Amino acid sequence: MTQEPTHVRPAATVTPYENGPLLLRGDFEIVTPDGERIEAGRSTVALCRCGRSRIKPFCDGTHKLIDFRAPAGRQIAHPDAIDTDQQAAD
Amino acid sequence: MRLPEARGELSAAVIEGLRSGQAVRTMGLPKFTGADPLADEDLQLALAVCYELHYSGFDDVDDRWEWDPGLLALRADIERLFERALRKLTGPQPAVGAAEIPAALSALTAERGGPSLARYIQTHATIEQFREFVVHRSLYQLKEADPHTFAIPRLTGRAKAALIEIQIDEYGNGQLPRMHAELFRTTMGCLGLNTEYGAYLDRLPAVTLAATNMLSMFALHRRLRGALTGQLAAFEMSSSLPNSRYGNGLRRLGGDSRATRFYDEHVEADAVHEQIAAYDMCGSLVAEHPELAADVLFGAAAAEALGGRVSAHLLDSWARGSSSLRPVTRPADRVPETRSLAGAAA
Numbered sequence: 001m002t003q004e005p006t007h008v009r010p011a012a013t014v015t016p017y018e019n020g021p022l023l024l025r026g027d028f029e030i031v032t033p034d035g036e037r038i039e040a041g042r043s044t045v046a047l048c049r050c051g052r053s054r055i056k057p058f059c060d061g062t063h064k065l066i067d068f069r070a071p072a073g074r075q076i077a078h079p080d081a082i083d084t085d086q087q088a089a090d
Numbered sequence: 091m092r093l094p095e096a097r098g099e100l101s102a103a104v105i106e107g108l109r110s111g112q113a114v115r116t117m118g119l120p121k122f123t124g125a126d127p128l129a130d131e132d133l134q135l136a137l138a139v140c141y142e143l144h145y146s147g148f149d150d151v152d153d154r155w156e157w158d159p160g161l162l163a164l165r166a167d168i169e170r171l172f173e174r175a176l177r178k179l180t181g182p183q184p185a186v187g188a189a190e191i192p193a194a195l196s197a198l199t200a201e202r203g204g205p206s207l208a209r210y211i212q213t214h215a216t217i218e219q220f221r222e223f224v225v226h227r228s229l230y231q232l233k234e235a236d237p238h239t240f241a242i243p244r245l246t247g248r249a250k251a252a253l254i255e256i257q258i259d260e261y262g263n264g265q266l267p268r269m270h271a272e273l274f275r276t277t278m279g280c281l282g283l284n285t286e287y288g289a290y291l292d293r294l295p296a297v298t299l300a301a302t303n304m305l306s307m308f309a310l311h312r313r314l315r316g317a318l319t320g321q322l323a324a325f326e327m328s329s330s331l332p333n334s335r336y337g338n339g340l341r342r343l344g345g346d347s348r349a350t351r352f353y354d355e356h357v358e359a360d361a362v363h364e365q366i367a368a369y370d371m372c373g374s375l376v377a378e379h380p381e382l383a384a385d386v387l388f389g390a391a392a393a394e395a396l397g398g399r400v401s402a403h404l405l406d407s408w409a410r411g412s413s414s415l416r417p418v419t420r421p422a423d424r425v426p427e428t429r430s431l432a433g434a435a436a
Contacts, residue, residue, distance in 0.1 A: 017365040018192065041355075042259050046362040054334070059361040061330030065201070 014047075018072040021046035021059035030057065091288030092149050094139065095419050098132025104139050104164070108151045113160050127175045128396070133168060134299040138229075138291070140165040141306035145233055146287055169307055176304060176392045183387035188377035191386060192368040195320070198390045199327040207401035208332035210408075211339040220343055221281050221425050222414050223336075223404060225290045226298045230305065231274040231352075232287045235260035237309035238322050244315045245371075247378060252370035253319070256326070256363045270359075273352040277340075280349035282426040292423050293415040297403045301396040308389060316382030319375055320389025323367035328394070329360035344431050 012026035024030075024045050030038040038057065046059035050068035053060045093109060096102035107113065127133050142148065143156040155161060186194050211223060235257055245253055262268025275285045284290070308318035337353030347354070376383045407414035418424050 017369060020365050021361065023362065023365055042359065042362065043263065044255060044259070044362055044366070046358075046365060055358060058358050059330075060334060060357050061361045061364070064196075065331070 016049065016070065016072055019069055020063055021049050023047075091142070091146060091286070091291065093151065094135060094291045096132075097135045100132045100168075101136040101139065104136045104161070107161070108139070108148060108155055111152060113158075127168075127171045128179065128300045128399070129296050131296045133171070134296040134303060137165065137168050137172065137303045137307075138299045140168070141303060141310070142288070144306070144310060145236065172300075172303065172307060176396075177388065179395050180388055180391035183384040183391060185380070185383045186376075186387070187383070188373050188380070191373045191376050191383065194387055195323050195327060195368050195372060195390050198387065198394055199324050201328075201331065205402070205405050206332075207404055208335035210405060212335035212342070213339070215339055215343075215408075217281075217343050217429055217431065218425075218427060219404075219408055219414075220340060221283060224278060224281055224283060225293060225415060225425055226400060226404065228274070228278065228283075228290055229288065229294060229298070230302050232271050232278075232285075234271045234274065236271075237305045238318065240309040241315050241318050244312045245319070245375065248374035249319070249371050249378065252366050252374060253322075255366055256322070256371070259359055259363065270352070270355070273355055277345075277349055277352045280345065280432060282428070282430075282432040284422070290415075290423060290425075292419055293425070295403065295414070295416055297396075297399050301393075301400055304392055304396055314385065314389075316375065316379070316385030317389030317392065319367070319372050320386035320391075321393040322389075323364070323372050323386075324390035324393040325397075326360045326364040326367045328397070330357050330364070333357050333360065349431065 010026070012024065012028040015023045015025070017023060024047055025043070028040075030040055030045070032038060048056050048059045048063075049070060050063035050066060052062040052066055052068075054062065093105050094101075096105050139148075140161060143151075143153075143161075147153055147156070184194070207223075211220065215223070238253065238260075239257060242250060242253060242257070258264075260270050262270065262272070266272055278285045305318075305321060308314045308321055333353045333356040337350045337357065340350045340353065372386050376386060404414045415425065
């Protein structure tokens with residue numbers, strides 16, 4: 001239900017899905033810091049955002065088992081939170 | 091594929107009609123009023139035969155049967171019973187707003203406690219049981235994604251774009267070796283199973299046919315397009331984690347990376363598809379057509395319910411020490427029983 005951006009689309013987009021992964025679409029390449037290519041194998045990929053996937057950098061659905069929470073838009077930092085604990089962000 | 095063996099009066103009438111080329115004699119369905127249509131062998135087989143005419147058809151059966159008015163009338167009678175039973179099983183669904191659709195789908199498909207087929211297969215299943223599991227899945231997986239393609243001309247805008255984004259991946263981006271149905275064929279071959287489409291139709295019980303028939307009913311009726319998208323979302327949302335367990339189970343049994351690729355691929359692919367299906371496809375469809383909200387959830391609930399019935403059937407059969415498949419009627423339908431992975435090669 002993401003709205004169509006009004007500006008000209010860039011070559012690639014990253015879309016955070018609520019409580020889930022980041023979807024990467026378009027003309028992209030995933031590389032290691034050494035520049036070695038990580039084969040995506042498909043034109044749209046899901047990148048792990050919960051940190052618990054067993055096939056990182058890709059998502060394997062584990063976020064559902066750990067009740068991972070993150071918004072689809074930009075997360076606003078909790079004023080009292082000083083750590084990065086997931087609960088603190090809720 | 092060849093015509094199956096009849097399982098009762100109704101399937102016999104359909105199969106004989108197709109075989110002889112004579113009109114299928116019209117008949118009422120009085121004997122099904124008290125029985126559970128979802129578990130009726132005769133009814134589900136008759137329906138499966140009617141639907142297969144829309145996919146690959148049958149050997150030596152005139153393709154024109156697909157649109158034979160007499161057969162379609164009979165199919166409609168069966169479908170009325172089938173849909174009513176599905177709606178009764180799943181109960182009324184709330185007409186939630188588009189923004190609540192992904193969460194409602196998540197709630198319907200969340201992993202529950204209790205026996206899990208995927209966990210059993212990961213840690214306990216024998217190679218014979220794994221083969222049976224694959225045989226149950228074969229009628230759908232060898233045509234994976236095909237039923238949902240029927241929805242493409244029936245959707246518009248973002249929902250249509252989302253479905254196409256999923257389907258392109260299902261069809262391996264147009265490359266045959268990457269097509270999901272072909273990956274499944276490879277897995278079947280590695281297990282020594284017959285990879286021909288529909289080869290095991292006679293072995294599949296009503297509970298398995300009902301799950302595939304539901305998909306075809308949703309796919310062939312534009313009226314049920316909401317249910318079809320809901321079914322697809324539910325399927326994708328409850329796929330990544332179980333497929334990881336199925337793949338681990340096959341590895342435990344000696345399957346190499348070629349054998350397990352179908353499952354490994356689905357862990358990664360369906361983690362993508364579930365987001366697209368829930369948010370971009372179902373969410374957008376309901377945003378455009380709020381009146382379809384309850385049907386989207388009905389499709390998801392029905393998919394979960396019938397999928398659960400199939401899993402329970404496999405686990406119950408195995409717990410009793412029996413096969414989950416129907417008895418062999420023809421030697422060609424036999425599933426290899428050898429302990430080695432590729433039964434046929436042994």
